[in-house]
Amino acid sequence: MSKVFSGIANFFKGEGWNHYIKTLRYSLYVILHPFDGFWDLTHEKRGSMAAAHTIVILTVLTHIWDRRFTSFMLNNTRWSEFSIWLNTLGILVPLIIWVAANWGVTTLMDGKGHFYEIYMGTAYALTPYPLIGIPMIFLSNVVTKEEGVFYTYFNTFALIWAGFLILCAVLMIHDYSLGWGLVAIIVSIVGMAVIMFVVLLFFSLISDAVVFFVSIYKEILFRL
Template sequence: MNVYFDSLRYSLYLIFRPFDGFWDLHNEKRGSLGAAITITVGLIITYILSRQYTAFLFNPNNIKELNILLEVVNVALPFLLWCIANWCLTTLADGEGTFKEIIIASAYALTPLIMINLPLIMISHFINLEEGAFYYFFSIISVLWAGILLLIGTMVTHQYSMKKTLFIIVAILIGMTIMIFIALLITSVIQQIFGFFYVIFLEIVFRI
């Protein structure tokens, strides 16, 4: 249990000293899959709470129309696609990171999204629209911070140069888009096949 909490606390060290942090994460195994899953779940919870409980001045969402399952998918699916595309492409490009290490590094890199956006939910109820710049500033900072950590994490985990890392990240984003397109295409084909057989079934039933 102490090992788990130590690996979870290590995320706070990593986000402030990313190069050393990701190096130790990769070489010294300072992180753990359990902590990575906890961070990912924490991000999902933060996202749901933000969508539902942020003050109406800064929340364009209709709370009555929010679907919890869909909100979970909106976070979990991009994360999973990132890890899969990352592993597929870096395996071909001589990357040193395993799939497990990619999941851990990616999850740890997302820590600022929790650390900043969770308090912003409460803060949003105590500021007015004129002070909204404060809210949006820190919201943007959380995204930029996480993005930089993902960049550094990919570079250190796979032992790439900065130039190669930027190229790989662009390729990963393209790969994610292709996977989504293929998934939608397969879903559409399955629906059409199902619809075709359903129509045949109805014809048979009516004729009988």
Template sequence: MLREMTKTPFYVLLHPFQGFWDLKYENKGRLRVALSMLLLLTVATILLRQYAGFVVNFNYPYDLNSINELQYIVLPFFLWCVANWSLTTLMDGEGKFKDIVMATGYALLPLILMRFGNVLISNIITTRESAFYYMIDSLSVLWFVWLLFIGTMTVHQYTVLKTIVTMLLTLVVMGIIMFLGLLFFSLLQEMIGFVVSIYNEISYRI
């Protein structure tokens, strides 16, 4: 397990084209490793928000809730996977849902490394040096997007243009899913409130 957590993800990090090809077509990817990457990113983000140096940390520690990180990391992760799978099924994509989860999970490695590293860096830099912190953070996001782009293109066997269009449409589909989800829960809440009010009215009259 330890070897799976280090060798293949770092190979994908440095050799993305061959790495993602191996994940799908050489059966070198593991779903548990991809989900472990998601867990590590959640932990790294919590540590960064809690223990980053005061130079770059504008969060009030007592107001932070680690559970909230699930809605900012885990929820978008699975929303992306579901939206991408739903969309690419209609666009002749070759990737299965498992392939999309693995590609997305392995692409998270730059964010994990940079955020763990930034926890240490933020506690030793001065205000003038804070630009390096933000530069590292920006580079990690760009690296992640680059890996996600290559992973999507490789998994579905798309052209560059079709991959770009698919990724943009995936973001749109994510927004639609979130809107429908909020609408559903809003209607459900209204229905429950209506039923409770009727029950209370009947109880008072009896």
């Protein structure tokens, strides 16, 4: 037990913490210098998985906070239907499927990136969302409905920015040209659909099978 604590303490004191902070701050450089940034992110090892996880967690939290704390006027959340878990999954599942699909596609399309690199790049590309989203939550609470357009504009801007960054990430991580990168993204999106279809099919078959065995079990119970 004490080992764990000392381990954690060492992390915060030592090189690990500094590296973590450095890589996390690097995300701010990445979003402003996307081409340089994403190149160095993987090739120069200036990013870290810990920082990527942090950004993803922040994104999820921002999404939930946005639903929860945005002013009533700009917040069309139906509380009786609201679920933190569904909202969390709403971010995480597409993210993971995207990374998987992009990895699968780029492996076939001569991409240079590894699975973790794609994940890291995508995570870093999400930085604008929490960065703009969190201040906007505060802003939304001091504006009227008419002034609320700023909230909408800035959030849309954040999304467009993040989308652009994802494109840059794909280009840099896989060392693609622009056209090839766009093709890779479109094929990845198709791949995401295929993955979702297969997964759903798999689960529905599994559930059918389970129902089948359960009914056999019940039938046997009745006969005995």
